[in-house]
Amino acid sequence: MTQSRRKPMLTVIEPSLAHTPQLKVDPAAILAVIPALNEARHIEECIRSLMAGSPVLRLVPLTVADGGSSDGTQAIVERLKGEFPNLRLLENPKRLQSAALNLAAETHSSERTRYLVRCDAHSIYPENFILLVAAALQRTGAASVAVPMDAVGETCFEKGNAWVVDTLLGSGGSAHRGGQRSAYVDHGHHAGFDIEWFRKIGGYDETFSHNEDAEYDVRLGKAGGKVWLDAGIRIQYVPRGTVRSLARQYYNYGKGRARNLAKHGSRLKVRQAVPVVALVGSVGGLLAAPFFLPALILPAGYLSLLAGASSAVAVRRKSICGLFAGIAAGTMHLCWAAGYIRQQFARGNPT
Structure with a gap:
């Protein structure tokens, strides 16, 4: 991300989905995880957005797996725990996002946990995002749910970047880059996992600092698991703002x-x-x-x-x-x- 205070925004293509009574997922069956490292500028807005919507969300265990932040991220999370009793802080000594998801799944899940939802600390989410992802997992029976990514921009370079990245020239036609159709795919932007599948194939490979999601999906496919791309839940994100x-x-x-x-x-x-x-x-x-x-x-x-x-x-x-x-x-x-x-x-x- 750039050094500005602009943040990627997440929205749902069909806003009515956020209010549908179909979102009947046992909150105790969900574990939502936010990997974080020096996210003091974004973490509070991220958490508040994830807790916006149904009152049921405050019953969903929400773990911030912090990789040793030195900017006050942990203090912000500790303060918010007084407002959101479902919020927990987990130390992630390996610092990587892959390690954060693995550690949270191992130490903060319970016997009732069925769904693992991955959230990004520098993002703001639509109402009921966690419930929407868990509902998609429940409805489809898929091993994972991915969501399309729609690039947007504010500066001139960000706009030029956003306008090309989701095209054939930019991303080569990846299904999760601006895709408009829900379907089973080989790979997509990770949003949720059936935790039994996650455990079955060993979670993320923690030796990968990048591309851990694609590597996971290769192993998942070999094991017979399916990835559902849900075009009704979309991420808007701001791409990098400089050439460097x-x-x-x-x-x-x-x-x-x-x-x-x-x-x-x-x-x-x-x-x-x-x-x-x-x-x-x-x-x-x-x-x-x-x-x-x-x-x-x-x-x-x-x-x-x-x-x-x-x-x-x-x-x-x-x-x-x-x-x-x-x-x-x-x-x-x-x-x-x-x-x-x-x-x-x-x-x-x-x-």
């Missing part, structure tokens, strides 16, 4: 994907191979150009594609901010590919 932060994010995503594929002996999908081809072709073309000038057609062609995308987005959105779309897409492609290639040469080193 976006580059760092996608570099780490690329590394995580390489580790995931190496662990499971899988191959890149076509849409995932395209950024690698773009990077190798562009760099190779630039290196070969002094000896074979036509090689410049590779990087020139790629730059032309990005420039065309920027122009098209700017025209479609009727905003000059669309010109940042190509810059954002190129940053995502090339940094993801660089991280992937870097990890391929790391020979099993997880760092």
Whole structure:
């Protein structure tokens, strides 16, 4: 995220769902977990949003798994415990989100717990989000529920980034990136788990600092579990607001994907191979150009594609901010590919 005070907002596509009497889930059957690390600016609003809606929510165990915050996050949670008696604080010495979910499932669940709901500390949620996710798990019998992510932006770069990330050029057509149809999918943005399935396959792999969700879904699929993408529960999020932060994010995503594929002996999908081809072709073309000038057609062609995308987005959105779309897409492609290639040469080193 950027250093500004803007926060990703979460909304439900069909607001009526938040008030439907169908949300009849035993609150004691749910464990909601918020992994947190230095989230003092966001944690209170996040907790209050999760507790907004049905009074039943205050009976749902809500655990903040804190990775050793030094900014006052823990003190805020302790204060809010006086208002929300279902709120608990858990120390997460391993600091990672994957470890936070595993630890909470192990130590803060009970014999009645059936559903594990994952929430992000820097987000604000719609009314009854926790109940909506648990109800989707209950209704479908799926091992996991994922939700679509809709990118939005406020600054010009954020808008350009948001307008391209959920397109074929930006995310390659991932089902959970702006998808409009509920369906079973191989992978999606994690929102909830059947806790028995979570335990059965060993939870998250804590050696993954990134891509732990996709790695989990690979193991889940091999074990026979299904992931339900619920298009009626949607996350609006603000993407990275600078080229530097976006580059760092996608570099780490690329590394995580390489580790995931190496662990499971899988191959890149076509849409995932395209950024690698773009990077190798562009760099190779630039290196070969002094000896074979036509090689410049590779990087020139790629730059032309990005420039065309920027122009098209700017025209479609009727905003000059669309010109940042190509810059954002190129940053995502090339940094993801660089991280992937870097990890391929790391020979099993997880760092």
